[in-house]
Amino acid sequence: MSTELLTTTRSFRRRLDLTRPVERRDLLECLDIAVQAPSGSNRQPWRFLIVQDGETKQQIADYYRKGFAANLSGRTPRPDQLGDLASGRYLADHLAEVPALVLVCSLGRLPAASSPSRLASFYGSIYPAVWNFMLALRERGLGSCLTTAHLAYEREIADLLAIPFDEVTQLAMVPVARLLPGSDGPARRAPAAEVTMWDRWA
Numbered sequence: 001m002s003t004e005l006l007t008t009t010r011s012f013r014r015r016l017d018l019t020r021p022v023e024r025r026d027l028l029e030c031l032d033i034a035v036q037a038p039s040g041s042n043r044q045p046w047r048f049l050i051v052q053d054g055e056t057k058q059q060i061a062d063y064y065r066k067g068f069a070a071n072l073s074g075r076t077p078r079p080d081q082l083g084d085l086a087s088g089r090y091l092a093d094h095l096a097e098v099p100a101l102v103l104v105c106s107l108g109r110l111p112a113a114s115s116p117s118r119l120a121s122f123y124g125s126i127y128p129a130v131w132n133f134m135l136a137l138r139e140r141g142l143g144s145c146l147t148t149a150h151l152a153y154e155r156e157i158a159d160l161l162a163i164p165f166d167e168v169t170q171l172a173m174v175p176v177a178r179l180l181p182g183s184d185g186p187a188r189r190a191p192a193a194e195v196t197m198w199d200r201w202a
């Protein structure tokens with residue numbers, strides 16, 4: 001895998017092509033790459049629910065928009081966050097038009113007071129697969145964005161999609177579309193040397 005793919009796969013929102021369909025075959029091919037990811041005890045707890053039906057997408061988008069607005073309320077973004085914020089709003093406003101919404105779920109539901117190691121194993125057994133999926137999409141000219149704003153309405157969305165809430169936890173939603181042309185560069189990040197310590201926390 002190329003350094004270029006790893007450093008330029010961004011959260012694509014405004015570059016999602018809302019007019020062209022996404023093939024099921026492509027989604028399944030990328031999910032086959034997603035499931036090569038590691039998981040705790042190799043449990044492979046991931047389950048994927050892909051929503052392409054227009055009316056269902058609209059209902060999910062309504063929950064997403066409410067969750068997104070709640071996340072923002074009372075927060076003053078830093079100047080360097082304004083671009084991301086506008087892009088986030090764009091996605092919230094257009095989510096129902098994105099050709100495929102991939103809901104990423106995990107079998108099981110953690111008790112409220114779970115130990116740090118159980119939490120790490122539960123969440124950490126899903127997110128590597130999500131990132132594999134996003135990289136595989138990008139390699140095929142498809143764009144995506146890892147989202148969680150809808151999870152404030154996890155129960156409502158479970159009811160909508162007949163997901164058994166007590167047995168299955170929703171952990172992310174990945175809207176997928178073909179990518180519109182544009183330039184991709186590495187993001188501005190604090191260099192690793194600034195956030196890395198050696199031998200002790202100092």
Ligand SMILES: Cc1cc2nc3c(=O)[nH]c(=O)nc-3n(C[C@H](O)[C@H](O)[C@H](O)COP(=O)(O)O)c2cc1C
Pocket residue numbers: 009010011012084087088091145146147148149150187
């Ligand atoms: C756990 C997690 C949750 C996220 N939730 C959302 C979300 O609900 N909506 C959204 O637009 N972006 C979401 N993002 C994307 C981040 O905003 C994005 O990764 C970050 O701003 C860096 O931008 P980049 O991915 O383009 O480099 C999420 C990312 C992560 C890792």
